[in-house]
Amino acid sequence: MNTANLQLEGLLLATAALFGELKRKGQLDSSQIEAALDRADQGASARATELSDANQEAIRFPIRFLRQALRDDAGPLDYSTIAADIGRSLDLRANRSPGK
Known part of the structure; x- marks a missing residue:
């Protein structure tokens, strides 16, 4: 794994x-x-037109991570579990989109 990923x-x-x-x-x-x-997410949205979908998701991942980690029922801070929860929620959202 890239050291920068571990630092993040x-x-x-x-x-x-x-x-x-x-x-x-x-x-x-x-x-x-x-x-x-929300302000951070709005800042990410401001760049949306100049970035690919994957890059937009990459920018929003830390915001989603913090939202999930700070939920009252989130439990202990476990990076892998929180990241997996985010991935599952994105999969659910993609499956519910009108084009699917």
């Missing part, structure tokens, strides 16, 4: 843990965290 994995886990701690301490609530992730 660690960064996502650390960010999720920090957001979780801020939420537990009452510094940020779920709606504030969700609003911040």
Whole structure:
């Protein structure tokens, strides 16, 4: 595996843990965290026309990861499990699309 991928994995886990701690301490609530992730998603959407579908998904993956990791019922921070959940949700979404 590419070292950069491992570094991003660690960064996502650390960010999720920090957001979780801020939420537990009452510094940020779920709606504030969700609003911040919405802003990030909007930034990704702004580049959508210049990127392939795969690259758009790559940009959105960290946002989706943090959303999934910070869900109240998400359980422990396990990168492989969270990533697999995201993949399954994308598969479900693709199967429900009108063109399928």
